[in-house]
Amino acid sequence: MEYIELIRSAGLTRYESSAYVTLLENGPSTAREISGLGGVPMGKIYEVMSGLEEKGFIDVQKGRPILYRPIRSSVAFGRYFELKRKRSESELDRLKETIAVINASFPRRIDPLRRERVFVSTVMGKEEILDGYTEAFGEAERSIFIISSRKMMDPERSGYHETVVPLLGELLRRVERGIRLHCIDPGTGLKEIVDGKLLSIGEENLRDAVRERIEIRVVDSEYDFCLVDDTLSIIDVADPLTGSIMAIMKIYDSTFNRRLKERFLDVWNG
Incomplete structure:
Protein backbone atom coordinates (compact mmCIF):
# COMPACT_ATOMS: atom_id res chain seq x y z
CA MET A 1 0.00 0.00 0.00
CA ALA A 76 9.62 4.45 -16.42
CA PHE A 77 9.76 7.40 -14.06
CA GLY A 78 12.60 8.94 -16.05
CA ARG A 79 10.45 8.77 -19.19
CA TYR A 80 7.45 10.06 -17.24
CA PHE A 81 9.45 13.04 -15.98
CA GLU A 82 10.56 13.93 -19.51
CA LEU A 83 6.98 13.60 -20.76
CA LYS A 84 5.72 15.95 -18.03
CA ARG A 85 8.58 18.38 -18.65
CA LYS A 86 7.88 18.60 -22.38
CA ARG A 87 4.17 19.02 -21.78
CA SER A 88 4.83 21.73 -19.20
CA GLU A 89 7.18 23.58 -21.55
CA SER A 90 4.62 23.36 -24.33
CA GLU A 91 1.86 24.64 -22.04
CA LEU A 92 4.08 27.49 -20.84
CA ASP A 93 4.93 28.43 -24.43
CA ARG A 94 1.24 28.54 -25.32
CA LEU A 95 0.47 30.52 -22.18
CA LYS A 96 3.25 33.00 -22.98
CA GLU A 97 1.88 33.52 -26.49
CA THR A 98 -1.65 33.93 -25.16
CA ILE A 99 -0.56 36.47 -22.54
CA ALA A 100 1.29 38.46 -25.20
CA VAL A 101 -1.87 38.57 -27.32
CA ILE A 102 -3.96 39.59 -24.31
CA ASN A 103 -1.57 42.36 -23.30
CA ALA A 104 -1.46 43.67 -26.86
CA SER A 105 -5.22 43.44 -27.35
CA PHE A 106 -6.71 44.81 -24.14
CA PRO A 107 -7.77 48.44 -24.61
CA ARG A 108 -6.27 50.78 -22.06
CA ARG A 109 -9.72 52.15 -21.28
CA ILE A 110 -10.54 48.99 -19.31
CA ASP A 111 -7.27 49.07 -17.36
CA PRO A 112 -8.36 49.31 -13.68
CA LEU A 113 -5.36 51.52 -12.89
CA ARG A 114 -6.86 54.24 -15.08
CA ARG A 115 -10.00 54.57 -12.98
CA GLU A 116 -10.05 57.52 -10.60
CA ARG A 117 -10.97 55.69 -7.42
CA VAL A 118 -9.12 55.38 -4.12
CA PHE A 119 -8.09 51.84 -3.27
CA VAL A 120 -5.91 50.73 -0.36
CA SER A 121 -4.71 47.20 0.41
CA THR A 122 -2.47 45.87 3.17
CA VAL A 123 0.05 43.04 2.91
CA MET A 124 1.62 41.31 5.92
CA GLY A 125 4.42 38.74 6.25
CA LYS A 126 8.00 38.89 4.97
CA GLU A 127 7.51 36.84 1.79
CA GLU A 128 4.14 38.45 1.12
CA ILE A 129 5.70 41.92 1.45
CA LEU A 130 8.40 41.06 -1.09
CA ASP A 131 5.72 39.67 -3.42
CA GLY A 132 3.70 42.85 -2.93
CA TYR A 133 6.63 45.02 -3.97
CA THR A 134 7.36 42.76 -6.95
CA GLU A 135 3.76 43.03 -8.15
CA ALA A 136 3.84 46.80 -7.69
CA PHE A 137 7.06 47.16 -9.69
CA GLY A 138 5.40 45.13 -12.44
CA GLU A 139 2.76 47.85 -12.80
CA ALA A 140 5.35 50.51 -13.64
CA GLU A 141 5.11 52.00 -17.11
CA ARG A 142 7.58 54.87 -16.79
CA SER A 143 9.32 55.34 -13.45
CA ILE A 144 9.83 53.98 -9.95
CA PHE A 145 10.77 56.36 -7.13
CA ILE A 146 12.17 55.10 -3.82
CA ILE A 147 13.07 57.31 -0.87
CA SER A 148 14.47 56.03 2.42
CA SER A 149 15.27 57.84 5.64
CA ARG A 150 18.28 57.41 7.91
CA LYS A 151 16.19 55.38 10.36
CA MET A 152 16.23 52.63 7.75
CA MET A 153 19.91 52.17 8.63
CA ASP A 154 19.02 51.31 12.23
CA PRO A 155 19.92 47.62 12.67
CA GLU A 156 16.96 47.25 15.03
CA ARG A 157 14.63 48.27 12.23
CA SER A 158 16.53 46.65 9.35
CA GLY A 159 13.76 47.63 6.95
CA TYR A 160 16.12 48.64 4.18
CA HIS A 161 17.70 45.22 3.98
CA GLU A 162 14.30 43.53 4.32
CA THR A 163 12.85 45.27 1.27
CA VAL A 164 15.04 47.37 -1.03
CA VAL A 165 18.17 45.17 -1.13
CA PRO A 166 16.38 41.82 -1.78
CA LEU A 167 14.34 43.49 -4.52
CA LEU A 168 17.25 44.98 -6.46
CA GLY A 169 17.21 42.09 -8.93
CA GLU A 170 13.54 42.70 -9.70
CA LEU A 171 14.13 46.45 -9.97
CA LEU A 172 16.97 45.92 -12.44
CA ARG A 173 14.79 43.63 -14.56
CA ARG A 174 12.24 46.45 -14.78
CA VAL A 175 14.95 48.92 -15.70
CA GLU A 176 16.17 46.56 -18.44
CA ARG A 177 12.68 46.83 -19.94
CA GLY A 178 12.85 50.61 -20.06
CA ILE A 179 11.64 51.75 -16.64
CA ARG A 180 13.60 54.59 -15.01
CA LEU A 181 14.62 54.18 -11.36
CA HIS A 182 15.17 57.14 -9.03
CA CYS A 183 16.41 56.42 -5.50
CA ILE A 184 17.11 58.72 -2.57
CA ASP A 185 19.48 56.81 -0.32
CA PRO A 186 20.35 57.86 3.24
CA GLY A 187 23.90 56.55 2.89
CA THR A 188 23.54 52.77 2.91
CA GLY A 189 25.94 52.26 0.02
CA LEU A 190 23.10 51.48 -2.38
CA LYS A 191 24.98 52.84 -5.40
CA GLU A 192 27.89 50.47 -4.79
CA ILE A 193 25.47 47.55 -4.37
CA VAL A 194 23.73 48.44 -7.64
CA ASP A 195 27.06 48.78 -9.45
CA GLY A 196 27.93 45.28 -8.27
CA LYS A 197 24.62 43.93 -9.54
CA LEU A 198 25.14 45.59 -12.92
CA LEU A 199 28.31 43.55 -13.44
CA SER A 200 26.10 40.46 -13.79
CA ILE A 201 24.70 41.90 -17.05
CA GLY A 202 27.04 40.38 -19.60
CA GLU A 203 26.20 42.55 -22.61
CA GLU A 204 28.04 45.86 -22.31
CA ASN A 205 25.53 47.91 -24.32
CA LEU A 206 22.64 46.65 -22.20
CA ARG A 207 24.61 47.27 -19.01
CA ASP A 208 25.31 50.87 -20.07
CA ALA A 209 21.65 51.40 -21.01
CA VAL A 210 20.51 50.11 -17.62
CA ARG A 211 23.04 52.27 -15.79
CA GLU A 212 21.81 55.33 -17.70
CA ARG A 213 18.23 54.73 -16.48
CA ILE A 214 19.24 54.58 -12.80
CA GLU A 215 19.81 57.67 -10.68
CA ILE A 216 20.76 57.45 -7.02
CA ARG A 217 21.34 60.46 -4.79
CA VAL A 218 22.58 60.33 -1.22
CA VAL A 219 20.35 62.60 0.86
CA ASP A 220 19.48 62.49 4.54
CA SER A 221 15.68 62.68 4.51
CA GLU A 222 12.88 61.89 6.93
CA TYR A 223 10.67 60.07 4.43
CA ASP A 224 10.13 56.42 3.55
CA PHE A 225 7.96 55.48 0.60
CA CYS A 226 7.97 54.00 -2.88
CA LEU A 227 6.07 55.49 -5.80
CA VAL A 228 5.24 53.67 -9.03
CA ASP A 229 4.57 56.27 -11.74
CA ASP A 230 1.89 58.55 -10.28
CA THR A 231 -0.47 55.64 -9.83
CA LEU A 232 0.60 53.59 -6.85
CA SER A 233 2.44 54.33 -3.63
CA ILE A 234 3.77 51.83 -1.11
CA ILE A 235 4.13 52.76 2.54
CA ASP A 236 5.97 50.57 5.04
CA VAL A 237 4.20 49.87 8.33
CA ALA A 238 6.62 49.37 11.22
CA ASP A 239 6.11 47.12 14.22
CA PRO A 240 5.68 49.59 17.12
CA LEU A 241 7.71 47.35 19.44
CA THR A 242 10.67 46.32 17.28
CA GLY A 243 10.63 48.89 14.48
CA SER A 244 10.96 46.18 11.82
CA ILE A 245 8.61 46.25 8.85
CA MET A 246 5.51 44.19 9.63
CA ALA A 247 3.32 45.21 6.67
CA ILE A 248 3.02 47.47 3.65
CA MET A 249 0.13 49.57 2.42
CA LYS A 250 -0.47 49.78 -1.34
CA ILE A 251 -2.32 52.99 -2.10
CA TYR A 252 -4.03 53.85 -5.38
CA ASP A 253 -4.95 57.51 -4.92
CA SER A 254 -3.86 59.97 -7.60
CA THR A 255 -4.21 63.04 -5.37
CA PHE A 256 -2.21 61.53 -2.51
CA ASN A 257 0.41 60.11 -4.87
CA ARG A 258 0.91 63.46 -6.60
CA ARG A 259 1.68 64.96 -3.19
CA LEU A 260 4.25 62.23 -2.57
CA LYS A 261 5.78 62.86 -5.98
CA GLU A 262 6.09 66.58 -5.21
CA ARG A 263 7.75 65.83 -1.87
CA PHE A 264 10.13 63.37 -3.51
CA LEU A 265 11.16 65.99 -6.08
CA ASP A 266 11.61 68.60 -3.33
CA VAL A 267 14.10 66.32 -1.58
CA TRP A 268 15.65 65.23 -4.89
CA ASN A 269 16.27 68.79 -6.05
CA GLY A 270 17.01 70.22 -2.61
Whole structure:
Protein backbone atom coordinates (compact mmCIF):
# COMPACT_ATOMS: atom_id res chain seq x y z
CA MET A 1 0.00 0.00 0.00
CA GLU A 2 2.84 2.42 0.81
CA TYR A 3 4.28 1.98 -2.70
CA ILE A 4 0.90 2.71 -4.25
CA GLU A 5 0.54 5.95 -2.27
CA LEU A 6 4.11 6.92 -3.15
CA ILE A 7 3.45 6.42 -6.86
CA ARG A 8 0.17 8.33 -6.61
CA SER A 9 2.11 11.28 -5.21
CA ALA A 10 4.01 11.39 -8.53
CA GLY A 11 0.78 12.02 -10.43
CA LEU A 12 -0.62 8.60 -11.33
CA THR A 13 -4.20 7.71 -10.40
CA ARG A 14 -4.99 5.24 -7.63
CA TYR A 15 -5.91 2.50 -10.10
CA GLU A 16 -2.86 3.20 -12.30
CA SER A 17 -0.60 3.01 -9.26
CA SER A 18 -2.20 -0.22 -8.07
CA ALA A 19 -1.97 -1.83 -11.52
CA TYR A 20 1.68 -0.84 -11.95
CA VAL A 21 2.69 -2.16 -8.51
CA THR A 22 0.80 -5.38 -9.27
CA LEU A 23 2.83 -5.81 -12.47
CA LEU A 24 6.11 -5.05 -10.68
CA GLU A 25 5.30 -7.72 -8.09
CA ASN A 26 3.94 -10.38 -10.46
CA GLY A 27 5.53 -9.78 -13.85
CA PRO A 28 3.69 -9.94 -17.19
CA SER A 29 -0.02 -10.37 -16.58
CA THR A 30 -3.39 -10.21 -18.30
CA ALA A 31 -5.97 -7.53 -17.66
CA ARG A 32 -8.10 -9.98 -15.68
CA GLU A 33 -5.14 -11.00 -13.50
CA ILE A 34 -4.22 -7.37 -12.82
CA SER A 35 -7.83 -6.59 -11.99
CA GLY A 36 -8.06 -9.45 -9.51
CA LEU A 37 -4.68 -8.95 -7.85
CA GLY A 38 -4.65 -5.15 -7.89
CA GLY A 39 -8.26 -4.42 -7.04
CA VAL A 40 -8.92 -2.54 -10.28
CA PRO A 41 -12.54 -2.96 -11.49
CA MET A 42 -12.80 -4.88 -14.77
CA GLY A 43 -14.95 -2.07 -16.12
CA LYS A 44 -11.96 0.28 -15.79
CA ILE A 45 -8.98 -2.00 -16.32
CA TYR A 46 -8.44 -1.35 -20.05
CA GLU A 47 -8.70 2.41 -19.59
CA VAL A 48 -6.19 2.18 -16.73
CA MET A 49 -3.73 0.07 -18.74
CA SER A 50 -4.05 2.44 -21.71
CA GLY A 51 -3.13 5.31 -19.40
CA LEU A 52 -0.07 3.45 -18.11
CA GLU A 53 1.04 2.70 -21.67
CA GLU A 54 0.63 6.33 -22.70
CA LYS A 55 2.70 7.47 -19.70
CA GLY A 56 5.46 4.98 -20.51
CA PHE A 57 5.10 2.58 -17.57
CA ILE A 58 4.27 -0.64 -19.42
CA ASP A 59 4.81 -2.57 -22.63
CA VAL A 60 1.86 -4.28 -24.31
CA GLN A 61 1.91 -7.61 -26.13
CA LYS A 62 -1.03 -7.83 -28.52
CA GLY A 63 -2.80 -11.15 -28.72
CA ARG A 64 -5.45 -13.22 -27.02
CA PRO A 65 -5.22 -12.46 -24.21
CA ILE A 66 -3.30 -9.17 -24.19
CA LEU A 67 -0.27 -9.29 -21.90
CA TYR A 68 1.12 -6.31 -20.01
CA ARG A 69 4.72 -6.06 -18.84
CA PRO A 70 6.05 -3.39 -16.43
CA ILE A 71 8.92 -1.11 -17.42
CA ARG A 72 11.63 -0.94 -14.75
CA SER A 73 10.66 1.86 -12.35
CA SER A 74 13.88 3.88 -12.78
CA VAL A 75 13.38 3.90 -16.56
CA ALA A 76 9.62 4.45 -16.42
CA PHE A 77 9.76 7.40 -14.06
CA GLY A 78 12.60 8.94 -16.05
CA ARG A 79 10.45 8.77 -19.19
CA TYR A 80 7.45 10.06 -17.24
CA PHE A 81 9.45 13.04 -15.98
CA GLU A 82 10.56 13.93 -19.51
CA LEU A 83 6.98 13.60 -20.76
CA LYS A 84 5.72 15.95 -18.03
CA ARG A 85 8.58 18.38 -18.65
CA LYS A 86 7.88 18.60 -22.38
CA ARG A 87 4.17 19.02 -21.78
CA SER A 88 4.83 21.73 -19.20
CA GLU A 89 7.18 23.58 -21.55
CA SER A 90 4.62 23.36 -24.33
CA GLU A 91 1.86 24.64 -22.04
CA LEU A 92 4.08 27.49 -20.84
CA ASP A 93 4.93 28.43 -24.43
CA ARG A 94 1.24 28.54 -25.32
CA LEU A 95 0.47 30.52 -22.18
CA LYS A 96 3.25 33.00 -22.98
CA GLU A 97 1.88 33.52 -26.49
CA THR A 98 -1.65 33.93 -25.16
CA ILE A 99 -0.56 36.47 -22.54
CA ALA A 100 1.29 38.46 -25.20
CA VAL A 101 -1.87 38.57 -27.32
CA ILE A 102 -3.96 39.59 -24.31
CA ASN A 103 -1.57 42.36 -23.30
CA ALA A 104 -1.46 43.67 -26.86
CA SER A 105 -5.22 43.44 -27.35
CA PHE A 106 -6.71 44.81 -24.14
CA PRO A 107 -7.77 48.44 -24.61
CA ARG A 108 -6.27 50.78 -22.06
CA ARG A 109 -9.72 52.15 -21.28
CA ILE A 110 -10.54 48.99 -19.31
CA ASP A 111 -7.27 49.07 -17.36
CA PRO A 112 -8.36 49.31 -13.68
CA LEU A 113 -5.36 51.52 -12.89
CA ARG A 114 -6.86 54.24 -15.08
CA ARG A 115 -10.00 54.57 -12.98
CA GLU A 116 -10.05 57.52 -10.60
CA ARG A 117 -10.97 55.69 -7.42
CA VAL A 118 -9.12 55.38 -4.12
CA PHE A 119 -8.09 51.84 -3.27
CA VAL A 120 -5.91 50.73 -0.36
CA SER A 121 -4.71 47.20 0.41
CA THR A 122 -2.47 45.87 3.17
CA VAL A 123 0.05 43.04 2.91
CA MET A 124 1.62 41.31 5.92
CA GLY A 125 4.42 38.74 6.25
CA LYS A 126 8.00 38.89 4.97
CA GLU A 127 7.51 36.84 1.79
CA GLU A 128 4.14 38.45 1.12
CA ILE A 129 5.70 41.92 1.45
CA LEU A 130 8.40 41.06 -1.09
CA ASP A 131 5.72 39.67 -3.42
CA GLY A 132 3.70 42.85 -2.93
CA TYR A 133 6.63 45.02 -3.97
CA THR A 134 7.36 42.76 -6.95
CA GLU A 135 3.76 43.03 -8.15
CA ALA A 136 3.84 46.80 -7.69
CA PHE A 137 7.06 47.16 -9.69
CA GLY A 138 5.40 45.13 -12.44
CA GLU A 139 2.76 47.85 -12.80
CA ALA A 140 5.35 50.51 -13.64
CA GLU A 141 5.11 52.00 -17.11
CA ARG A 142 7.58 54.87 -16.79
CA SER A 143 9.32 55.34 -13.45
CA ILE A 144 9.83 53.98 -9.95
CA PHE A 145 10.77 56.36 -7.13
CA ILE A 146 12.17 55.10 -3.82
CA ILE A 147 13.07 57.31 -0.87
CA SER A 148 14.47 56.03 2.42
CA SER A 149 15.27 57.84 5.64
CA ARG A 150 18.28 57.41 7.91
CA LYS A 151 16.19 55.38 10.36
CA MET A 152 16.23 52.63 7.75
CA MET A 153 19.91 52.17 8.63
CA ASP A 154 19.02 51.31 12.23
CA PRO A 155 19.92 47.62 12.67
CA GLU A 156 16.96 47.25 15.03
CA ARG A 157 14.63 48.27 12.23
CA SER A 158 16.53 46.65 9.35
CA GLY A 159 13.76 47.63 6.95
CA TYR A 160 16.12 48.64 4.18
CA HIS A 161 17.70 45.22 3.98
CA GLU A 162 14.30 43.53 4.32
CA THR A 163 12.85 45.27 1.27
CA VAL A 164 15.04 47.37 -1.03
CA VAL A 165 18.17 45.17 -1.13
CA PRO A 166 16.38 41.82 -1.78
CA LEU A 167 14.34 43.49 -4.52
CA LEU A 168 17.25 44.98 -6.46
CA GLY A 169 17.21 42.09 -8.93
CA GLU A 170 13.54 42.70 -9.70
CA LEU A 171 14.13 46.45 -9.97
CA LEU A 172 16.97 45.92 -12.44
CA ARG A 173 14.79 43.63 -14.56
CA ARG A 174 12.24 46.45 -14.78
CA VAL A 175 14.95 48.92 -15.70
CA GLU A 176 16.17 46.56 -18.44
CA ARG A 177 12.68 46.83 -19.94
CA GLY A 178 12.85 50.61 -20.06
CA ILE A 179 11.64 51.75 -16.64
CA ARG A 180 13.60 54.59 -15.01
CA LEU A 181 14.62 54.18 -11.36
CA HIS A 182 15.17 57.14 -9.03
CA CYS A 183 16.41 56.42 -5.50
CA ILE A 184 17.11 58.72 -2.57
CA ASP A 185 19.48 56.81 -0.32
CA PRO A 186 20.35 57.86 3.24
CA GLY A 187 23.90 56.55 2.89
CA THR A 188 23.54 52.77 2.91
CA GLY A 189 25.94 52.26 0.02
CA LEU A 190 23.10 51.48 -2.38
CA LYS A 191 24.98 52.84 -5.40
CA GLU A 192 27.89 50.47 -4.79
CA ILE A 193 25.47 47.55 -4.37
CA VAL A 194 23.73 48.44 -7.64
CA ASP A 195 27.06 48.78 -9.45
CA GLY A 196 27.93 45.28 -8.27
CA LYS A 197 24.62 43.93 -9.54
CA LEU A 198 25.14 45.59 -12.92
CA LEU A 199 28.31 43.55 -13.44
CA SER A 200 26.10 40.46 -13.79
CA ILE A 201 24.70 41.90 -17.05
CA GLY A 202 27.04 40.38 -19.60
CA GLU A 203 26.20 42.55 -22.61
CA GLU A 204 28.04 45.86 -22.31
CA ASN A 205 25.53 47.91 -24.32
CA LEU A 206 22.64 46.65 -22.20
CA ARG A 207 24.61 47.27 -19.01
CA ASP A 208 25.31 50.87 -20.07
CA ALA A 209 21.65 51.40 -21.01
CA VAL A 210 20.51 50.11 -17.62
CA ARG A 211 23.04 52.27 -15.79
CA GLU A 212 21.81 55.33 -17.70
CA ARG A 213 18.23 54.73 -16.48
CA ILE A 214 19.24 54.58 -12.80
CA GLU A 215 19.81 57.67 -10.68
CA ILE A 216 20.76 57.45 -7.02
CA ARG A 217 21.34 60.46 -4.79
CA VAL A 218 22.58 60.33 -1.22
CA VAL A 219 20.35 62.60 0.86
CA ASP A 220 19.48 62.49 4.54
CA SER A 221 15.68 62.68 4.51
CA GLU A 222 12.88 61.89 6.93
CA TYR A 223 10.67 60.07 4.43
CA ASP A 224 10.13 56.42 3.55
CA PHE A 225 7.96 55.48 0.60
CA CYS A 226 7.97 54.00 -2.88
CA LEU A 227 6.07 55.49 -5.80
CA VAL A 228 5.24 53.67 -9.03
CA ASP A 229 4.57 56.27 -11.74
CA ASP A 230 1.89 58.55 -10.28
CA THR A 231 -0.47 55.64 -9.83
CA LEU A 232 0.60 53.59 -6.85
CA SER A 233 2.44 54.33 -3.63
CA ILE A 234 3.77 51.83 -1.11
CA ILE A 235 4.13 52.76 2.54
CA ASP A 236 5.97 50.57 5.04
CA VAL A 237 4.20 49.87 8.33
CA ALA A 238 6.62 49.37 11.22
CA ASP A 239 6.11 47.12 14.22
CA PRO A 240 5.68 49.59 17.12
CA LEU A 241 7.71 47.35 19.44
CA THR A 242 10.67 46.32 17.28
CA GLY A 243 10.63 48.89 14.48
CA SER A 244 10.96 46.18 11.82
CA ILE A 245 8.61 46.25 8.85
CA MET A 246 5.51 44.19 9.63
CA ALA A 247 3.32 45.21 6.67
CA ILE A 248 3.02 47.47 3.65
CA MET A 249 0.13 49.57 2.42
CA LYS A 250 -0.47 49.78 -1.34
CA ILE A 251 -2.32 52.99 -2.10
CA TYR A 252 -4.03 53.85 -5.38
CA ASP A 253 -4.95 57.51 -4.92
CA SER A 254 -3.86 59.97 -7.60
CA THR A 255 -4.21 63.04 -5.37
CA PHE A 256 -2.21 61.53 -2.51
CA ASN A 257 0.41 60.11 -4.87
CA ARG A 258 0.91 63.46 -6.60
CA ARG A 259 1.68 64.96 -3.19
CA LEU A 260 4.25 62.23 -2.57
CA LYS A 261 5.78 62.86 -5.98
CA GLU A 262 6.09 66.58 -5.21
CA ARG A 263 7.75 65.83 -1.87
CA PHE A 264 10.13 63.37 -3.51
CA LEU A 265 11.16 65.99 -6.08
CA ASP A 266 11.61 68.60 -3.33
CA VAL A 267 14.10 66.32 -1.58
CA TRP A 268 15.65 65.23 -4.89
CA ASN A 269 16.27 68.79 -6.05
CA GLY A 270 17.01 70.22 -2.61
